[in-house]
Amino acid sequence: MQFMQNSQQVPPVAGSMPAIDILSAHGLTKVYSNTRNKVAATALNGLDLHIHAGEFVSIMGPSGSGKSTLLNLLAGLDRPSAGSLFLQGQDITQMTADRLALFRRRQLGFVFQDFNLLDTLTLGENIALPLSLDGMKGNTITQRVEEVMRLLGIEAYIKRYPYEVSGGQQQRAAVARAIVHRPALILADEPTGNLDSASARALLALFQRLNRDLQATILMVTHDPLAASYSQRVVCIKDGVVFQSLQRTGDQQRFFQHILNLLAQLEGNNGLE
Numbered sequence: 632m633q634f635m636q637n638s639q640q641v642p643p644v645a646g647s648m649p650a651i652d653i654l655s656a657h658g659l660t661k662v663y664s665n666t667r668n669k670v671a672a673t674a675l676n677g678l679d680l681h682i683h684a685g686e687f688v689s690i691m692g693p694s695g696s697g698k699s700t701l702l703n704l705l706a707g708l709d710r711p712s713a714g715s716l717f718l719q720g721q722d723i724t725q726m727t728a729d730r731l732a733l734f735r736r737r738q739l740g741f742v743f744q745d746f747n748l749l750d751t752l753t754l755g756e757n758i759a760l761p762l763s764l765d766g767m768k769g770n771t772i773t774q775r776v777e778e779v780m781r782l783l784g785i786e787a788y789i790k791r792y793p794y795e796v797s798g799g800q801q802q803r804a805a806v807a808r809a810i811v812h813r814p815a816l817i818l819a820d821e822p823t824g825n826l827d828s829a830s831a832r833a834l835l836a837l838f839q840r841l842n843r844d845l846q847a848t849i850l851m852v853t854h855d856p857l858a859a860s861y862s863q864r865v866v867c868i869k870d871g872v873v874f875q876s877l878q879r880t881g882d883q884q885r886f887f888q889h890i891l892n893l894l895a896q897l898e899g900n901n902g903l904e
């Protein structure tokens with residue numbers, strides 16, 4: 632299984648930063664206007680962000696800094712008030728609703744805090760969904776589902792329903808569903824929030840493996856500095872703009888310490904919840 636298939640994408644050269652932008656946001660602004668009390672809230676205030684192909688990036692920031700708003704815009708669930716947002720070289724802010732829905736289905740993979748698996752479908756059927764929605768043939772779907780379940784070590788549970796497996800196994804199935812169609816970008820929203828610490832570490836190690844071995848590009852929103860230390864770069868948002876971007880240089884323990892230092896720099900560090 633390989634994520635880099637598009638001619639626009641090239642695998643990163645070992646030891647150097649990959650140069651192709653999967654995501655490129657310029658002056659991204661979102662103002663929520665409340666018609667009732669006529670008070671506007673600026674959630675994003677001209678944010679610039681670039682994510683290269685093959686990067687694993689964490690987004691952090693205090694409560695109310697704009698993380699969810701950013702994720703909603705990246706997911707195409709909401710439109711910005713101003714600015715451009717290029718994914719795979721296409722400005723999704725200019726797409727019609729239909730094109731955006733197709734783009735989202737093909738190019739993005741989502742992993743949520745509460746897994747979002749359908750209870751009435753088996754794990755195998757849940758994972759098959761993005762492929763069947765895209766009209767793929769049954770045999771090919773079966774092959775792809777089995778391949779991805781093997782990759783994630785959950786092939787034994789293909790016929791089980793979500794309520795018949797553990798939280799960690801459900802989240803692995805959710806990751807399988809997010810990657811089965813080989814999206815350009817995986818968006819993860821607090822993916823470890825509902826997992827015990829052992830399952831959380833296993834999931835983060837899995838993200839690292841997908842990133843390292845398959846060059847999957849991952850953007851993860853997290854409040855947890857330990858979770859963020861599994862990624863290669865932390866982008867800290869404050870008041871709707873990028874406060875600082877921190878690249879991992881040494882080992883994970885050292886990066887974890889750098890992240891803690893960065894969080895300590897943020898005004899009202901106790902707002903990180």
Ligand SMILES: Nc1ncnc2c1ncn2[C@@H]1O[C@H](COP(=O)(O)OP(=O)(O)OP(=O)(O)O)[C@@H](O)[C@H]1O
Pocket residue numbers: 663664665672673674692693694695696697698699700701904
């Ligand atoms: N639908 C909305 N209407 C009005 N204001 C909103 C709306 N959604 C978010 N906001 C405001 O926009 C700002 C950014 O909110 P957002 O939810 O993006 O922050 P966040 O960083 O995800 O916070 P948290 O970590 O608490 O989830 C906040 O001031 C919030 O009150």
